[in-house]
Each structure stands twice: as C-alpha cells, then as structure tokens.
Amino acid sequence: MATVSNFLNRPQLVAPNTGSRIDEAMRQLGYVPHGAARQLAAGRSRLISLVVLDLANPFFLEVARGVEDVASRNGYVVTLFNSDDSPTREQHALQAIEELRVSGLLISPVGAHSTMIGRVRADGLPTVLLDRGGSKSEGCSVAVDDHSGGVVAGEHLIAAGLRRFAFVGGSTHLQQHRARLRGLKAAMRGAGIADSDLIIVREQMSVAGGLRAGEELLARSRGPIGVFCGNDLLAMGVERAVLTAGRRVPDDFAIVGYDDLTLASTTAVPLTSIAQPMYDLGSTAARLLIDEIQSAGHQHERVQFKPQLIARDSTPATDRPGAERH
Amino acid sequence: MATVSNFLNRPQLVAPNTGSRIDEAMRQLGYVPHGAARQLAAGRSRLISLVVLDLANPFFLEVARGVEDVASRNGYVVTLFNSDDSPTREQHALQAIEELRVSGLLISPVGAHSTMIGRVRADGLPTVLLDRGGSKSEGCSVAVDDHSGGVVAGEHLIAAGLRRFAFVGGSTHLQQHRARLRGLKAAMRGAGIADSDLIIVREQMSVAGGLRAGEELLARSRGPIGVFCGNDLLAMGVERAVLTAGRRVPDDFAIVGYDDLTLASTTAVPLTSIAQPMYDLGSTAARLLIDEIQSAGHQHERVQFKPQLIARDSTPATDRPGAERH
DNA sequence: CTGAAAGCGCTTACAG
DNA sequence: CTGAAAGCGCTTACAG
Numbered sequence A, B: 001m002a003t004v005s006n007f008l009n010r011p012q013l014v015a016p017n018t019g020s021r022i023d024e025a026m027r028q029l030g031y032v033p034h035g036a037a038r039q040l041a042a043g044r045s046r047l048i049s050l051v052v053l054d055l056a057n058p059f060f061l062e063v064a065r066g067v068e069d070v071a072s073r074n075g076y077v078v079t080l081f082n083s084d085d086s087p088t089r090e091q092h093a094l095q096a097i098e099e100l101r102v103s104g105l106l107i108s109p110v111g112a113h114s115t116m117i118g119r120v121r122a123d124g125l126p127t128v129l130l131d132r133g134g135s136k137s138e139g140c141s142v143a144v145d146d147h148s149g150g151v152v153a154g155e156h157l158i159a160a161g162l163r164r165f166a167f168v169g170g171s172t173h174l175q176q177h178r179a180r181l182r183g184l185k186a187a188m189r190g191a192g193i194a195d196s197d198l199i200i201v202r203e204q205m206s207v208a209g210g211l212r213a214g215e216e217l218l219a220r221s222r223g224p225i226g227v228f229c230g231n232d233l234l235a236m237g238v239e240r241a242v243l244t245a246g247r248r249v250p251d252d253f254a255i256v257g258y259d260d261l262t263l264a265s266t267t268a269v270p271l272t273s274i275a276q277p278m279y280d281l282g283s284t285a286a287r288l289l290i291d292e293i294q295s296a297g298h299q300h301e302r303v304q305f306k307p308q309l310i311a312r313d314s315t316p317a318t319d320r321p322g323a324e325r326h
Numbered sequence C, D: 001c002t003g004a005a006a007g008c009g010c011t012t013a014c015a016g
Helices: A002-009 A016-029 A035-042 A058-073 A087-100 A115-122 A146-159 A175-190 A207-220 A232-244 A278-294 B002-009 B016-029 B035-042 B058-073 B087-100 B115-122 B146-159 B175-190 B207-220 B232-244 B278-294
Strands: A047-052 A077-082 A104-107 A127-130 A140-144 A165-169 A198-202 A225-229 A253-259 A272-275 A302-305 A308-310 B047-052 B077-082 B104-107 B127-130 B140-144 B165-169 B198-202 B225-229 B253-259 B272-275 B302-305 B308-310
Touching: A002 A016, A035 B035, A035 B087, A047 A058, A047 A087, A047 A278, A058 A077, A058 A278, A077 A087, A077 B077, A087 A115, A087 B035, A104 A278, A115 A127, A127 A278, A140 A146, A140 A278, A146 A175, A146 A225, A146 A253, A146 A272, A146 A308, A165 A175, A165 A207, A165 A232, A175 A198, A198 A207, A207 A225, A207 A232, A225 A232, A232 A253, A278 A302, B002 B016, B047 B058, B047 B087, B047 B278, B058 B077, B058 B278, B077 B087, B087 B115, B104 B278, B115 B127, B127 B278, B140 B146, B140 B278, B146 B175, B146 B225, B146 B253, B146 B272, B146 B308, B165 B175, B165 B207, B165 B232, B175 B198, B198 B207, B207 B225, B207 B232, B225 B232, B232 B253, B278 B302
Parallel strands: A047 A077, A047 A104, A104 A127, A127 A140, A140 A302, A165 A198, A165 A225, A225 A253, A253 A272, B047 B077, B047 B104, B104 B127, B127 B140, B140 B302, B165 B198, B165 B225, B225 B253, B253 B272
Antiparallel strands: A272 A308, B272 B308
C-alpha cells in the first residue's frame, strides 16, 4: 500500500520493475485513486476554483479559458462557479469552495467589500482578484484599467465630433462599469463638455437589455449622440434598436462597445469597441495563483492591463486612430 | 463529536438546546466542515458533474443554467467541465470526475462511443446523456430531435421556393449536425431534389468559422441558395460574409440557423432559426439524474424534445408558418 | 437523546 | 528501496 502510494506520488522512490508491476495491476483492476481520501491524508488538493460574475458573457468565458489552460498545464483541475452577479449565489459558491478545501481561489467579486472573501483570505487561502484591482498588501489582483477604457472611448467620440453623450451600463454596484463611466466623464470634462450633456441608462447586461436601453435613448434623444456601452452585448442591443427605428449608425447614434467580442464585428454596422486582453487576464491570474500556492517566496502582484480602442463603422472616422492613445 | 455530526446530518436526533449550543460554538469558531472527510466517511458526495461540448456556445450555457438551478434546489453542487469537443479533454475531465467520486454525471459526449463513458456507467455511476439519444437500457438521455429539426429547416426553405442548398456544419463526428444534415436531405428528397444540389461545408463552430464558410459559398455559388447552418454562430458568420460581399439576404442567400439564440434576432437581417428548449434540456436532465441517484425505483427515461422553426427575415416569407409543422 | 469506537482510503514519516 | 503503523476529519452503528 505504501509503495503504491509512493509510486503514485514520488515514483523516483520506487524500483522501476516494482513500478511496472504496480502499473499493470492498477490497470487490470481499473483502480482509480479516491480523491477525497488522498486530499484528507495529504492535507491538500489539486483543485482551484474560479468564480465568475456572468458566464453568459463571452468575456468571462475567454477569461476562464485562460485560467483553465495554465491550470491544467500545471496539474490543477478548476471548478467553475457562476455568481451571476448575485451576492447570494456568490456566497453559496464560496461556501462550497471552503468545504472543498481547494488550494486556491480566482474570483471576480460581486460587491466591493465581500466579508466572505475577506474571511477566506484571512484563513490563508491563496486568492487572486480577477478583473478588479485591490491593494497589493491583501493579495494579488489582475485587472484592466477601466477608467482608461472610458477615457479612450470618450476621447474617440469627442474627436469624431460628438458633443452629447449617453452611457449604457449594468447595475450601479458594478465597479467596472462605474470606472468606465468615470473615464467617460473625465474625457468630457477635458473637452469642456458639461455633465448635463450625459444621459445614463442602467440595464441588464445582455442584448435584450441593450434593446430596451436603445428604445429609451430613442425616446429621450434625437441625436446626434455618442453612446458608450459597458459591454458589447449592450451595444449590440442598442444598435439593433436604433436601426429598427430607422435611425442611422453612426450618423444619428455613434456607438462604442466594450470587450471587442468576435460578435462585435458581425453586427449590421460593425461595432467600434474597447478591447481587453481576456485570455491573458485569466492566464496571468492563474499563473500568479499557482505561484502563490507553490512557492514560498511569493510576492503579491497587482497587474493592470491597458484596454485598446478598435475603431469600426459604428463611430464616425477620426483622423487620429484612437487605438494609439493611452 | 458524534453529536455534532448528528446535528449536521440528522438534526432531529439532537435535543434542541444542545443543537443551539453546537450552532453557536460552530459560528464562534468559524467551523467549516471538511468536505473530503465527510465524503470519505459517508461514502457519498453532494457533487454532480456536467461535461459540456462547447462552453463558448450560448446553447450549452443555457443548458448549464437549467442543470445548476435544479441541482442547487436539491442541495447538489455542480462541477462544470468543458470538453471543447476534444476527446482528450473529455477524458481528462472524466478522470477528474472519477477521482472526485461524484454522485452523478451529466454529459454531452464528444464521440459516438466513448469507452470512458461506458466504463463509468458500468461502474454504476448514474449518468444521463445530454443532447444525445441513447438506448433506454443503458441509462437516461435527454435530447432534441435533430433529424426533425433538419426536416423542418429543409421544408421551410423549399416552401420558400429554394431548389439549391448548402449545409454548414461542424466536424463530421458531431452527431447532432449529422442528424440535422440527414433531415435536410430527407426534406430535399421529399421534394424530388437531387443530392447533387447540396453543397456541404465543414467549419469550426463559431462566428469566425461561419465567415469562412460564407466566403467559400460565395465562391462556389451565385445563388439563389438555401443555406442551413448547424448553429446560429455559423449562421451569423455566413450572413455577415454574404452582406459584406454585397449579396442579398434572403434573395441571394436564404439562411436558417439553429438554436435561436437571443443573438439570432440582432443580426443585420434577423435570422430564421430552429429553436431548442435549452433550459428545459438541462433542467430535465438534472431532474432525471437526481431521481436516479436518490430513488431506488428509478426507471430510465429517454426524453426527446421537438425543435421549432422561428421564421424571421433571413428566409423569404412562406404562406404556411413553418413553426406549425412537425 | 448522548458518548466511545471503528473505519472510510489514502499519505507520510519511520524502521527495516 | 520496501513494509507496518499512525493519522487526516469526519460518519455511523452501537452501547449507555
């Protein structure tokens, strides 16, 4: 028994021919190690958990792909949870994760200050925050500079000649969208445009939500107006609503999305969008997490990527390519 | 210790005031049960696993949502795996699942006959096949009638006056797409149209794949042609390619997608598509699985839903509403 | 209704 | 390099 265990965990300690005998026996008996027993005895697991805000958004799927790739390359299996932006669901997931005694946690948190996450971290579980900055002292985090994304979007619209704006975002507690909105406002301020020239619409973050937001904008504005959306799904809905109403994109409604999903280029009028390194976000986070789990000399890092504007037909052409700034 | 355990697992055996003392103590100590130890001692877990063909496809996300809802309502946590249509990845997932000693498995298998799945079932793990029929003797399965979906799509295109066709699908081993293609062929035969009037294109099942397929079709056909796509992502790409080339939808290229994603109605020309009850697929499968896990008198079931045609602008109008047939 | 005891299937020092 | 022994944190009959 102990030799079998050694063979599984530290094969170099077992004589080669003993090893092959064990190997054959295991194969014949169809032996599959009991994960829970291994974990209980060894005191650690090869599990890491990923909790994501919204699996229906392709953004997080790409992130998950990045996580999964580096995890499996390092021998970890990742259990995926979808909090669906609900604090209750997040808490359920976190509880399941605590009981699983995973080795590490990757989470894109619902609220600003989750007591559960604080507790989990205090218990010593290696945790990296995803798509959300945090203070380096508390642990690693990997995010994209949302404020800068908002500035880039705003400056692009301003360079295109727009003077009135709308922001379409998810619920107010969504930090990412709040920062993007702040960025837009900063750009407006930089151009001497008053806050009163900005309409803010909150909607469920989906194509359907974007359709509703678009209808609201149609009712509240004659255009021309620059519409900055918190994600591409919303932007797709807004564009659809505008076109269905017989208004023009970009002439009446100039639209900038966020995430630059593959889908963004397949709409009737291909969308200008703010690209984020989604896969890299996930793979970098996983890399940091595994380093924290495995190496004693681990140093917390706070990684922040810069977003990039991809100009397409949903905004008027400008001279200076927006993608280059910032 | 034993009383604590009883309190956790069978509270009715513990005196109320002992119970509340335990409760308070657990809270103060921040006690979290050790899942692996529980599982090892009890010999069972509250885990079920879901292995899905392609998480990047919103279809499976909706399915997963259905699964997740009924699972959590019954106290199970579901671990989600993405095989990405790769036999290797599927096998890795299945191995991780075996080691986890989950209580049940929901899987949309990559190939036709997976030896791993056969072995898992032979080992007595309750397993229901998702989106894939199977013989009732082997276990439960929940699927949608893909052949009928192909017939409905074909008859709709024929009723719209098309006489030449194309099928755009994923790789040949994908059973679902094969059955849909067979359905299309059956409809063509029923209308006396020769197989030689059918072009078949295989592509990666994404918008990008659809773009490539669309370009190939543009090169090989002047239209009018009826294009039946294995899923909406492909259809979105095909439509985009056709419109970009300056050809008309539905006049030159009539397009039918599959899945009826929300996205299908947001393209430049809203897509006609074959709708599947995605959420119900998942929730029904989970219900059957939990029944098999929990009730001794479980009877295997083979559930098959019927798909439904949703006519939009990417196909010419017909007199008889396609959705009513079949 | 409550406590002492064995055992779930492994891993890990520890002697040989 | 290999085998006997304790122990991981629980659950489950089993006596009290």
